[in-house]
Amino acid sequence: EPEVTQTPSHQVTQMGQEVILRCVPISNHLYFYWYRQILGQKVEFLVSFYNNEISEKSEIFDDQFSVERPDGSNFTLKIRSTKLEDSAMYFCASRKGPLSYEQYFGPGTRLTVT
């Protein structure tokens, strides 16, 4: 069964550095998402992406964040200048189409900012 994949599984970076988190959604899915989960807390929506543009974003997704679908398979989240409070698990998810509600999550990237 196809799954969403994410790389790297763990990223350690210094405060102020840029990081790019990578995701490969399920191949026939059209809608892509990034979520964040701070340790021990709930999953929080960051951004949704469809047809090569952002369709919705939360207040967490400020100017430090950007997303891109550089080719037909990858979906990336960039944080330009990381802060300590960006330390969290970042999940990518994808959804098949306009009539499908189900979102399928990747295994996550644990980002540690020191």
Place this chain on the structure above:
Amino acid sequence: GENVEQHPSTLSVQEGDSAVIKCTYSDSASNYFPWYKQELGKRPQLIIDIRSNVGEKKDQRIAVTLNKTAKHFSLHITETQPEDSAVYFCAAAGGSYIPTFGRGTSLIVHP
């Protein structure tokens, strides 16, 4: 925006007992209610979901009920097993298809 409250935060049961997790939501436009199971360090996995046109849905030992009038929905796990131990998240979504998650329930099933 939508607000989802979930309780209890921790639930400890003996193997074979039933477990019930309850959630409430605030936005009457929400019409999709998924439940995710998250084992330690793993991805959230969709275990069951319900749409607003249905009051109950069952899949083997797992069932979900929805009361749209009262804006609450519940997850029921019967005959719990140690492998059911995980954090369970409820969520609610509307026309944007973006789920708002509850804070999670840590279910511990003691052998």
